[in-house]
Amino acid sequence: MLNSKIEVYVMFQIGELSDQTGVPAKTIRYYEDIGLLSPAKRDDNRYRLYDQKDAERLRFIKSARALNFSLQEIAQILAARDRHEPPCGHVMDLIQSHIDEVERRIQELETLRSELTNLYEAGQGLPEDVHMRSCVCHLIRISDSKRGN
Template sequence: MLIGELAARTQVPAKTIRYYEEVRLMAPPARAPNRYRDFDQPAVERLKFIRGAQSLGFGLGEIREIIAYRDRGETPCAHVLDLIQRRSRELVERIDELRRSQKELEKLARRARRLSPKDCEPSQICHLLAPAGSD
């Protein structure tokens, strides 16, 4: 199948498919006599895998590692489990960071409701974000 059909079947833009080929996420396809790329069904499956992994937050480097296992004839599942566990821990840490930020913003909002815009000094960009105690 031509790149346009592959793009339509996978909803991945042709430009992205070419990029994946360039960075070796996609194996170079066979070429038709007219030199057009001629993709097969495994290319469809690989693109779906790449997009699915991306939707879970995996980067192209991690996806490339997973694909490399398979390309060597190895099962990547143990490696993928390690990546999943690491990604899960990173998400827990990020959620904690976001919760801390949310609490800080709520504290700032409470403080901001007590302050008057008239009290904002010209030397301050915005006194609502000035360190506490400087108002």
């Protein structure tokens, strides 16, 4: 075959895996501890050894984490794949519920931002008061009761 390539099967240590993926070695061990990664092969000196498949799995985990998927959710996706079940339907549902969640959070934070901004503006020029009756500390209470809490 003209297009064949010589592929050498190389295994590497945890530090190399960490460099390749940007995931701290501590975190990789942690992922193994909780079963997200299966127990790594070990060298004679008991050092963990990894290959490109491990790197790919870890990269997937990292990407999904960046999209704010929980380790549990990622574990479910990977477990489905490990059982040779296509996980995509489940993943689509997850994505949808994450979108909902993110939008909810954005709303909350925007409310929070405007409350903080109002508070800051109201607090400017107010006197300092140890008893929190005519200072921004008092306003914190007011901004809260306006919300009805």
